[in-house]
Amino acid sequence: MARIAVVAGDGIGPEVVAQARKVLDAVLPGVQATEYDLGAARWHRTGEVLPDSVLTELAGHDAILLGAVGDPTVPPGVLERGLLLKLRFAFDQYVNLRPSRLWPGVAGPLGNVKPGEVDLVVVREGTEGLYAGAGGSLHRDTPAEVATEESLNTRHGVERVIRDAFARADRRERRKVTLVHKTNVLTHAGSLWARAFAAVAAEHPDVTTEYQHVDAAAMFLVTQPQRYDVVVTDNLFGDILTDIAAAVTGGIGLAASGCINPEGAYPSMFEPVHGSAPDIAGQGVADPVAAVLSVALLLEQLGHADAAARVNAAVAAELAGRTPGATLRTAEVGDRLAAHSVA
Amino acid sequence: MARIAVVAGDGIGPEVVAQARKVLDAVLPGVQATEYDLGAARWHRTGEVLPDSVLTELAGHDAILLGAVGDPTVPPGVLERGLLLKLRFAFDQYVNLRPSRLWPGVAGPLGNVKPGEVDLVVVREGTEGLYAGAGGSLHRDTPAEVATEESLNTRHGVERVIRDAFARADRRERRKVTLVHKTNVLTHAGSLWARAFAAVAAEHPDVTTEYQHVDAAAMFLVTQPQRYDVVVTDNLFGDILTDIAAAVTGGIGLAASGCINPEGAYPSMFEPVHGSAPDIAGQGVADPVAAVLSVALLLEQLGHADAAARVNAAVAAELAGRTPGATLRTAEVGDRLAAHSVA
Ligand SMILES: CC(C)[C@H](C(=O)O)[C@@H](O)C(=O)O
Numbered sequence: 096m097a098r099i100a101v102v103a104g105d106g107i108g109p110e111v112v113a114q115a116r117k118v119l120d121a122v123l124p125g126v127q128a129t130e131y132d133l134g135a136a137r138w139h140r141t142g143e144v145l146p147d148s149v150l151t152e153l154a155g156h157d158a159i160l161l162g163a164v165g166d167p168t169v170p171p172g173v174l175e176r177g178l179l180l181k182l183r184f185a186f187d188q189y190v191n192l193r194p195s196r197l198w199p200g201v202a203g204p205l206g207n208v209k210p211g212e213v214d215l216v217v218v219r220e221g222t223e224g225l226y227a228g229a230g231g232s233l234h235r236d237t238p239a240e241v242a243t244e245e246s247l248n249t250r251h252g253v254e255r256v257i258r259d260a261f262a263r264a265d266r267r268e269r270r271k272v273t274l275v276h277k278t279n280v281l282t283h284a285g286s287l288w289a290r291a292f293a294a295v296a297a298e299h300p301d302v303t304t305e306y307q308h309v310d311a312a313a314m315f316l317v318t319q320p321q322r323y324d325v326v327v328t329d330n331l332f333g334d335i336l337t338d339i340a341a342a343v344t345g346g347i348g349l350a351a352s353g354c355i356n357p358e359g360a361y362p363s364m365f366e367p368v369h370g371s372a373p374d375i376a377g378q379g380v381a382d383p384v385a386a387v388l389s390v391a392l393l394l395e396q397l398g399h400a401d402a403a404a405r406v407n408a409a410v411a412a413e414l415a416g417r418t419p420g421a422t423l424r425t426a427e428v429g430d431r432l433a434a435h436s437v438a
Numbered sequence: 439m440a441r442i443a444v445v446a447g448d449g450i451g452p453e454v455v456a457q458a459r460k461v462l463d464a465v466l467p468g469v470q471a472t473e474y475d476l477g478a479a480r481w482h483r484t485g486e487v488l489p490d491s492v493l494t495e496l497a498g499h500d501a502i503l504l505g506a507v508g509d510p511t512v513p514p515g516v517l518e519r520g521l522l523l524k525l526r527f528a529f530d531q532y533v534n535l536r537p538s539r540l541w542p543g544v545a546g547p548l549g550n551v552k553p554g555e556v557d558l559v560v561v562r563e564g565t566e567g568l569y570a571g572a573g574g575s576l577h578r579d580t581p582a583e584v585a586t587e588e589s590l591n592t593r594h595g596v597e598r599v600i601r602d603a604f605a606r607a608d609r610r611e612r613r614k615v616t617l618v619h620k621t622n623v624l625t626h627a628g629s630l631w632a633r634a635f636a637a638v639a640a641e642h643p644d645v646t647t648e649y650q651h652v653d654a655a656a657m658f659l660v661t662q663p664q665r666y667d668v669v670v671t672d673n674l675f676g677d678i679l680t681d682i683a684a685a686v687t688g689g690i691g692l693a694a695s696g697c698i699n700p701e702g703a704y705p706s707m708f709e710p711v712h713g714s715a716p717d718i719a720g721q722g723v724a725d726p727v728a729a730v731l732s733v734a735l736l737l738e739q740l741g742h743a744d745a746a747a748r749v750n751a752a753v754a755a756e757l758a759g760r761t762p763g764a765t766l767r768t769a770e771v772g773d774r775l776a777a778h779s780v781a
């Protein structure tokens with residue numbers, strides 16, 4: 096039976112994770128869930144972010160379900176570098192998977208894009224680039240201060256995530272992969288990405304390919320999001336593009352993500368993109384859909400494609416039935432989704 | 439009398455620049471314009487991108503008006519690094535100014551945003567960051583290949599562009615500056631930007647400030663572009679955010695930009711954001727509005743605020759009078775704008 100580590104975290108994290116667990120229990124009875132107390136609250140209480148002992152315990156699970164960590168009272172970087180990015184890097188989660196669909200019933204911000212027309216997935220590299228933590232500063236707080244950030248890219252790291260993107264495209268209807276980078280300015284990393292992309296593309300003659308600069312892609316995600324199927328890109332570009340993709344498909348309240356180690360050597364991690372949203376925490380009004388869609392990604396990764404499909408169908412029914420502007424209650428949505436997800 | 443260097447460039451560059459010059463001649467009679475042949479065509483013909491002698495000649499002008507350079511037949515980076523970025527760096531154009539307005543008469547892609555509601559300007563740093571050209575690679579074309587790109591940030595460079603952003607905010611109605619960075623991941627550069635921002639903000643108590651991570655800003659530019667007044671950010675984030683801002687205000691066909699050396703030690707450069715658009719070049723259907731709005735920025739920089747206001751008013755009238763979907767003729771638009779720009 097699957098062993099899932101649950102990190103509910105801060106803000107609305109515990110509220111949405113409770114619903115995600117209802118759904119998980121409904122579709123995968125007997126799943127073993129262990130809760131881990133990590134995030135801003137623990138850091139405030141104990142000064143600890145991610146003790147080594149916890150990291151070791153997490154490694155023994157099949158997957159991690161994460162709600163949200165973070166709070167304005169914690170200095171920038173502490174939880175991001177110490178917890179989220181630490182897990183992504185320690186567990187070699189090199190595929191940061193972020194699907195975006197404009198679901199029927201959801202009013203997106205784009206006047207000329209209809210529900211059902213957008214169905215894309217961004218395969219964001221998760222273990223390299225500007226997220227490597229390579230950088231420093233000199234002469235801090237003087238007029239001579241200089242600060243650097245270095246983007247590290249390896250053929251190993253770039254090629255494997257591109258391979259994953261093509262494998263996903265092979266399983267989709269449109270079979271198209273768009274590489275996004277900035278080869279005209281970041282010529283060294285850009286050339287590595289472009290050459291690795293061309294090499295993998297040659298092995299997939301049935302997949303259509305295109306290349307776009309990141310600035311053009313940011314624009315086309317707004318003007319023509321329909322054109323994308325699978326998008327593969329580096330860590331930082333992926334961070335930005337997936338928030339745009341979320342925005343044009345109804346907001347991060349609906350956006351799920353998976354930080355995946357495809358080989359299963361380490362646990363993969365699944366989390367809603369929305370973050371802890373301290374402003375609405377504790378009111379029972381957070382939308383649990385993103386957390387529940389993250390459960391669907393988790394199920395798919397663990398080989399339960401049928402269960403994943405049922406969860407997606409339950410979400411589709413839920414969203415199609417919503418009245419625009421109506422207040423939702425987190426727990427009621429969770430109950431409905433759990434009930435509809437049962438076979 | 440102002441001496442302007444004109445680089446019409448490639449693709450639709452010459453077509454739109456011809457209209458921009460009509461307008462410039464109309465509002466500033468007697469302006470001395472000298473044409474420089476630079477871009478893809480010259481590179482193909484002579485192998486030259488920007489000879490030192492031309493760089494020296496350009497330095498003797500009050501401003502540069504650029505149409506567009508680039509063509510798919512030129513390898514990525516050649517014209518970008520060798521011409522556009524070379525000019526920005528050689529002429530210390532540290533303020534890359536990109537205003538975005540949703541003009542009355544323009545149908546933007548956002549269903550819930552009305553013309554007149556969006557009026558923001560991005561002050562993008564233009565001489566540092568990942569554009570510094572610091573990077574390299576090892577073991578090219580082997581499985582061991584590694585490629586790096588380094589973001590270089592100095593207190594000098596960061597503080598001066600932030601100062602410029604606050605000075606602009608001081609002259610605007612809403613007096614608000616948003617800093618965009620990624621301080622939670624790019625902690626070294628992020629900290630430098632945040633501390634420089636706080637220091638300059640302390641000197642401007644009348645200016646409202648806020649901070650957003652780049653992924654959040656990319657999202658809010660789509661969902662609530664109205665919230666922004668002045669946005670200050672680094673070179674690469676600015677590249678991406680300005681294309682989103684252009685997209686939500688009717689497309690890069692209307693987006694103007696200025697690469698400005700505020701002290702006037704070197705010429706500033708003004709160009710439409712749209713690029714050479716080889717697919718529609720030579721047909722006389724390119725929209726010259728972005729080039730003409732770039733002339734307005736040029737006029738403002740050279741101290742001709744009245745003339746700039748007249749050009750902006752002519753553009754406003756032109757856009758308000760357009761029939762959605764109607765084909766435009768580049769030269770006719772140029773004639774109308776020139777006629778309306780005269781005092
Ligand atoms: C919180 C932050 C470190 C993270 C990232 O930048 O990857 C977040 O924005 C995300 O997209 O998951």
Ligand SMILES: CC(C)[C@H](C(=O)O)[C@@H](O)C(=O)O
Nearest residue numbers: 279280310518519522523677
């Ligand atoms: C052409 C390219 C070098 C340039 C940039 O990245 O700055 C362009 O995208 C722009 O925004 O002016």
